[in-house]
Amino acid sequence: MKFESQVVHAGDRRRRSTASIPSTTPIHLGTTYLYESTAQLDRIFAGEEQGFSYARYANPTNEALEELTTAIEHGYGSLATASGMAALQIAFQAALLDRPHSILAAQSIYGTTVTLLNQVLAPFGIETAYADVYNLEALERAIASQKPGCVFLESVSNPLLRVARIDEIAKLTRAAGAALIVDSTFATPMLIRPLDLGANIVVHSATKYLAGHGDVIGGVVVSDEQHHQSVRMLSRIIGPVLGPFESYLTMRGIKTLALRFQRQCENAKILAQWLAAHPCVERVYSCSDPKHPDAGTIRELFAPGLFGAILSFEIKDAERASVMAFMDRLQMIVCGTSLGDVHTLLLYPVISSHREISPKMRERMGIRENLVRLAVGIENVDDIIADLDNALRPA
Ligand SMILES: *Cc1c(COP(=O)(O)O)cnc(C)c1O
Numbered sequence: 021m022k023f024e025s026q027v028v029h030a031g032d033r034r035r036r037s038t039a040s041i042p043s044t045t046p047i048h049l050g051t052t053y054l055y056e057s058t059a060q061l062d063r064i065f066a067g068e069e070q071g072f073s074y075a076r077y078a079n080p081t082n083e084a085l086e087e088l089t090t091a092i093e094h095g096y097g098s099l100a101t102a103s104g105m106a107a108l109q110i111a112f113q114a115a116l117l118d119r120p121h122s123i124l125a126a127q128s129i130y131g132t133t134v135t136l137l138n139q140v141l142a143p144f145g146i147e148t149a150y151a152d153v154y155n156l157e158a159l160e161r162a163i164a165s166q167k168p169g170c171v172f173l174e175s176v177s178n179p180l181l182r183v184a185r186i187d188e189i190a191k192l193t194r195a196a197g198a199a200l201i202v203d204s205t206f207a208t209p210m211l212i213r214p215l216d217l218g219a220n221i222v223v224h225s226a227t228k229y230l231a232g233h234g235d236v237i238g239g240v241v242v243s244d245e246q247h248h249q250s251v252r253m254l255s256r257i258i259g260p261v262l263g264p265f266e267s268y269l270t271m272r273g274i275k276t277l278a279l280r281f282q283r284q285c286e287n288a289k290i291l292a293q294w295l296a297a298h299p300c301v302e303r304v305y306s307c308s309d310p311k312h313p314d315a316g317t318i319r320e321l322f323a324p325g326l327f328g329a330i331l332s333f334e335i336k337d338a339e340r341a342s343v344m345a346f347m348d349r350l351q352m353i354v355c356g357t358s359l360g361d362v363h364t365l366l367l368y369p370v371i372s373s374h375r376e377i378s379p380k381m382r383e384r385m386g387i388r389e390n391l392v393r394l395a396v397g398i399e400n401v402d403d404i405i406a407d408l409d410n411a412l413r414p415a
Contacts, residue, residue: 104225107239190218
């Protein structure tokens, strides 16, 4: 081989060892895969034999992550995607492939998901109506009149933390022939497993709790047997797949999910009680509150003793300027738009997640100018308390 060919080919594609197995999955960056014979490659392309051929279809790092997310969500199969939003788009398309092109969605969903429904799916004839998923009779009526192809909700809503009866809603969707898609980003499979409750597709922004360290944008679609092939088929064509490096980081993150989330939930429970008793706090929203409007659902559907790691609270008599001054006084807590990271994050909905919604509509949704959301991290809770206390009451 001449130099120009050597620099391209030497060293690559040698089976270095068949006897050793790396203890953790490496980052596989290769895009194409070779076999002993072209006949074998032909069988793999035909789907007659399992194997990697081209990394848009599957790659070993992603496959390892997908096996992991399928296991922890009790699914049939998974797809790792480049973002939570890409996961949502694929999930909607898979659910509606052979169903009426209409979606019935919960009212209080992630802002960009509303934009996806209105600006991306609507122009292709997929219509969305919104329903109160916390009122089963109203939801049943809405399903009966709209006859949607799928119902969509989030297992824990943002930022007021409502919790829907996924098990009862799954009975309604099943009877109506509609798919049930659940965005379970806030809950994680530690709190609730929607597929066990009858949902068909679970979506995560892996950017949040799954990866957990503020260094990955990613998503996952975990499906039941009925929908998994459609999800993979769409992904093979559209190619919104997660990069192998992000896949590796997400898998590494998930290894400590149980430890992290347990600690985050414990911290959140302590913080909710502390905030409720704080003279500068008007109201606390927390799934650990016995007076939560969905307390019965939480008791029945959540894992015992865990209430999630997100809470929201209203600062007494605070206008926008004083909420912003409170945020500027925080020293350890990170004021960022994400959640689920090892570090505690604080978000101000009216300037971020709910910025595009009119003040009147926000008021109706219960999202007031003095409301902030805390995504509790794994720090020592005393330090989170000290930081909040210092910022809540300036010297
Ligand atoms: C962040 C988030 C998304 C979007 O995920 P990306 O990874 O940012 O694309 C969707 N749903 C919920 C509930 C989220 O918190």
